[in-house]
Amino acid sequence: MRIQGKEYRTIWYEDDVVKIIDQTKLPHNFIIKDLETVDHAVNAIKSMEVRGAPLIGATAAFGIALAIKENNDLKFIKKSSEKLVNARPTAINLQWAVHRMNNKLSFIKSEELLDIALKEAEEICNEDINFCENIGLEGLKIIEKIYKQKKDTVNILTHCNAGWLATINWGTATSPIYHAHKNGIPVHVWVDETRPRNQGANLTSFELNEEGIPNTIITDNTGGILMQRGEVDMCIVGTDRTLSTGDVCNKIGTYLKALAAHDNNVPFYVALPSSTIDWETKDYKKIPIEERNSDELSHIEGKDDKNNIKKVLIYPEKSKSMNLAFDITPAKYVTGLITEKGVCEASTNGLKQMFNR
Numbered sequence: 001m002r003i004q005g006k007e008y009r010t011i012w013y014e015d016d017v018v019k020i021i022d023q024t025k026l027p028h029n030f031i032i033k034d035l036e037t038v039d040h041a042v043n044a045i046k047s048m049e050v051r052g053a054p055l056i057g058a059t060a061a062f063g064i065a066l067a068i069k070e071n072n073d074l075k076f077i078k079k080s081s082e083k084l085v086n087a088r089p090t091a092i093n094l095q096w097a098v099h100r101m102n103n104k105l106s107f108i109k110s111e112e113l114l115d116i117a118l119k120e121a122e123e124i125c126n127e128d129i130n131f132c133e134n135i136g137l138e139g140l141k142i143i144e145k146i147y148k149q150k151k152d153t154v155n156i157l158t159h160c161n162a163g164w165l166a167t168i169n170w171g172t173a174t175s176p177i178y179h180a181h182k183n184g185i186p187v188h189v190w191v192d193e194t195r196p197r198n199q200g201a202n203l204t205s206f207e208l209n210e211e212g213i214p215n216t217i218i219t220d221n222t223g224g225i226l227m228q229r230g231e232v233d234m235c236i237v238g239t240d241r242t243l244s245t246g247d248v249c250n251k252i253g254t255y256l257k258a259l260a261a262h263d264n265n266v267p268f269y270v271a272l273p274s275s276t277i278d279w280e281t282k283d284y285k286k287i288p289i290e291e292r293n294s295d296e297l298s299h300i301e302g303k304d305d306k307n308n309i310k311k312v313l314i315y316p317e318k319s320k321s322m323n324l325a326f327d328i329t330p331a332k333y334v335t336g337l338i339t340e341k342g343v344c345e346a347s348t349n350g351l352k353q354m355f356n357r
């Protein structure tokens with residue numbers, strides 16, 4: 001998708017380094033950063049210079065290639081794989097990508113390892129782009145149906161950033177929106193700010209603006225009243241891990257939005273590529289929920305009137321705070337899962353049938 005009119009992917013390999021868009025600097029500064037070592041990749045994931053389930057998976061895949069470039073000894077690759085998997089605990093794409101890379105690389109001659117690793121990382125990216133494009137085409141059918149009935153702008157609420165910045169291109173939750181816009185359907189997006197890191201305000205609103213899609217940032221608590229007033233036609237969110245039962249783990253606050261949608265008969269869709277499905281875990285209480293530094297709550301960063309980026313403390317110095325990064329929306333509150341293969345019920349049967357498992 002575009003930034004200042006120029007097409008980008010979120011990650012690519014060029015001049016022997018991995019290039020990323022540093023998302024901690026958006027929306028005020030657009031900075032492309034080089035990752036040259038596996039530790040650079042691990043730090044980029046931990047510090048959320050790259051974030052979003054599919055993108056951290058792709059970064060880990062390139063991280064393995066960077067490890068091989070540094071030292072193609074098997075012990076080093078194994079240790080690097082562990083570091084990458086442990087960089088963030090919740091999104092399943094991280095483990096998925098690292099396992100896929102290691103499977104591909106087993107039994108490969110050491111002189112071919114780097115070449116094959118780079119090709120596989122590239123393949124993971126290309127596959128994600130195709131999957132996200134299909135998610136867009138499937139989600140488009142839902143938006144078209146609403147538009148045909150309503151004959152007016154379709155208002156879509158989204159949480160966090162499940163946009164192209166969270167994937168390689170298109171996004172998951174945003175892909176149906178981009179496709180609707182390209183097909184001439186008038187859409188307007190309610191963008192949840194998504195405290196504490198404000199991925200909605202800083203990233204989703206930013207990328208929608210760059211594509212010319214009308215959007216309005218709201219606080220995380222506003223969605224409920226908008227639904228009561230009939231100002232939300234549907235919700236679409238992303239996910240970091242969806243269980244084979246259809247339970248959805250996503251950015252903190254998603255669950256409360258699903259409850260409000262349920263109470264107001266607003267369809268609540270979750271968009272995901274199959275790389276985000278956890279086929280093993282059956283009990284959502286077993287999903288590791290990331291707890292991040294409480295500084296992310298107590299401090300806020302922004303631009304002052306002299307254009308300097310500043311970070312300020314907003315809480316009483318002595319107060320404690322807690323920063324859980326994800327929550328779980330039980331399958332019963334999910335209208336449907338929009339996947340690359342089609343839309344299915346959020347249930348064991350729905351997913352089994354869709355993916356022939």
Ligand code: MRU
Pocket residue numbers: 051052053054091159160161162163166167171172173199237238239240250251325
């Ligand atoms: O903590 P983040 O910013 O990595 O969380 C991202 C999300 O919760 C997204 O909704 C999810 O990864 C889906 S990305 C297409």
